[in-house]
Amino acid sequence: MELPAKYDPALTEDKWYAYWLENKFFHSEPDEREPYTVVIPPPNVTGILHMGHVLNNTLNDVLVRKARMDGKNACWVPGTDHASIATENKVVQKLAAEGIKKEDLTREEFLKHAWEWKEKHGGIILSQLRKLGASCDWDRTKFTMDPDLSDAVISTFVYFYNKGYIYRGVRMVNWDPVGLTAVSDEEVVHKDTVSKFYHLRYFISDGNGNPTDKYIIIATTRPETIMADAAICINPADERYEWLKGQKVLIPLINKEIPIIEDSYVAMDFGTGCLKVTPAHDVNDYEIGMRHNLPVLDIIDDHGRLNEKAQILVGEDRFDARKKIVGMLQEAGNLEKMENYTSPIGYSERTNAVIEPRLSMQWFLKMDELAKDALESVESGAVKLIPDKYRNTYRHWMENVRDWCISRQLWWGQRIPAYYLPDGQVVVAETAEAALEQAQKINAAYTAEDLRQDEDVLDTWFSSWLWPISVFDTYKAGHPEAEPNADLAYYYPTNDLVTGPDILFFWVARMIMAGNEFMNDVPFRNVYLTGIVRDKLGRKMSKTLGNSPDPLDLIAKYGADAVRLGMLLCSSAGNDILYDESQIEQGRNFNNKVWNAFRLVTGWTVDAAAAQPEASAVAVKWFENKLSQVVETVNDHFAKFRISDALMTIYKFFWDDFCAWYLEAVKPAYGAGIDKVTYDATIGFFDALLKMIHPIMPFITEELWQNMSERQPGETIMTQRYPQAKAYDADFIAAFEMACEAVAGVRNIRQSKGLSPREALELKVKGAFPMEVAPVVTKLANVNIGVAEGDMSAAQRFMVRTVEMFVPMEGLINVEEEIKKLETDLAYYQKFLASVRGKLSNERFVANAPEAVVAVERKKESDALSKIESITASLNALKK
């Protein structure tokens, strides 16, 4: 078979992915093997693949494929997340573009549109993952709103409600006026924002609601909320405002009389020391209001517009109202001054709208007990975070967690299974029928018509926190007492979770809580936290910057294997990835290297009569030993999740050790055949190398493995065993390295003297060179090796460790230059010797340092001495 000189991934990738699917190699069923389980961090169902997904899923796939080849029963469960607020937003926008307003639709009509949208766009990302080579068990694909997964969510709600962990209450929540829903604290992003600090005059009332000429100044960033002011608050210790106590002031523009109150919350050194208290629109103010029994006046509606309670500017958006009211205040003589002011403002993570703190009735889940256990899971090491610097962050969050607001004023999601009765009571049950039964216990006359289900749905994370359980067993979530089904019993807990640190709390921590609660065991053993993919300038990749390449374009251009390797090259755990297309080029180049090595080896013809050359025998012995050593190193890297180290070890093993040294050492002369012993060994090594590379580059390795010899239908490299490390001879490996250094030394001399590699040279050795590896030096350096005797001053000299090597070259030696070079070397070693002797003559060093360390220093000393001696000898010879 004739292979082209350049590898074309387009010809192989789809073919082999289809083959893997056809043969169901990704599919897993429980059996007697040890399981290796991973659940995918479910991407948004309508999302499309971005570089972050590529990084994450490549890492995941590498781990899964490695485990599979280590003989484990690997199961990688894929799926998608319904992402309630994000998806609902997209549907609302799509409908808006068609002139349909959400308000005009019923819940059922809207959900019909949403499901249509999901059917149309859902799962695109999963097909994109196939292009990347992800070896997910697609038969197990799940969606967080699959009917049975939704049932699990509802059961979970009922379970926690009955346990007393879920309660409903009026609280100050983070209101998203664009998404029209409350969001959790974690969904609020604080960004420093430049705004204005308005200094407003509030005139003192004369007692009858008329202004006097005295006033105080209040500093605020939100003048549009003054109509909702319930009081002005000062610090009781503030002497400046002693005179104010007991007075009343008038709200500008509407002349409403409000009291002066005192509360030590107010900072005397901030602003003017006078705080306007607006309980409905600020969390702190709300708390002050509670302490002082102030009325709560809510003047902002769901959309962030002023309502009729504001009396003025009714119907205006809060930001328009702010501009307008400033003008009005100025005209009325209430604006003292305004200054620029930068302060952190909360934005909705999903819609980027400025969060409006707002009082509303919401459902909450108590977190204190759950958080305590989840913290313990990480502190005890039951769950390992990689890198472990995240333990600190995790602890901090778990110790300061607040109750989780789980209700969302949306339609896309699992509807809260709470039913309101005409008498105001609430019943919570998994179904409407069960709810009615409960209701009838309260009043037998109630009928289904009397029950009104809560309009809200649950936070998306309230379903995804069940993911490692519910993808296997949808009944167990919400029913801790139930026996797990066979799948869950076998696959849980999962082994590794690969995800971004940005959802450590949203998702990872909550999965640990759910796991502890329902399974009495953690959901995974290791959490590998990736970095964020940035461009090479360090900027986060984003659509607006346009600095995010489309992974599918990259795959089309370079091949999935190249993209995978390119992403992994620079991905140490927890560190951000500075993505640069040159890394993917490097991946492509490596593909090509592997391809061409294969062309070379399979192009050889075996000469059955040929005896094995000595150099080949040495090379085979060396590579056998080296292979075991490298497999050992690679396994160690994998065990410690040092994936990029594992990759680089394999990369260098293939490129440097195998191609540059081994293949060159065993390569037959042009046109000649290769002996069978060497050929078989080489094919064996290639086979092992392909297996080692396979988890990283699955496509090209399958292609070559299939081409290497006749394969039966249904055979695959995917399920072959990873090479095993055997005992190896480290001394022999070291000896071979000396041979390589000798070859490099000769090549260096050829280069500096302009000598062709074809011209055979003499190499004279002085010292303890391991002669068993000499045949390799002979072949690769094209030299005849002999022992150095007599005057070597007419030879070019170099050293391999402590062995002196000479390449005689009468007439080509530049004596001046050689002397200079030797003198530089001599100076170096003399200085080095001095520093070593400095140490050795220090009694405290000799007394305190471990014996081995001292021995090393003595070895350094003797090595340096012997080098100085040989350099001096050469110098003397030259100077004669």
Add this chain to the structure above:
RNA sequence: GGGAGCAUAGCUCAGUUGGUUUAGAGCAUCUGCCUUACAAGCAGAGGGUCGGGGGUUCGACUCCCUCUGCUCCCACCA
């Protein structure tokens, strides 16, 4: 405002209980090669007072303090 982390070659990073020569890798750079697998390549080479200062130690890239510069997380001073 509170907390955490980082700073090592031009770039991206290793450096695994403080001791294997006077610090490593990949990429990039320079030099010479179209050598019959591969120019997406081959052979060689250069390049770092380990952010600054101080301390502990026989010994510090590694531990402690401090300064500087970045990054991230958390956070209700209007």
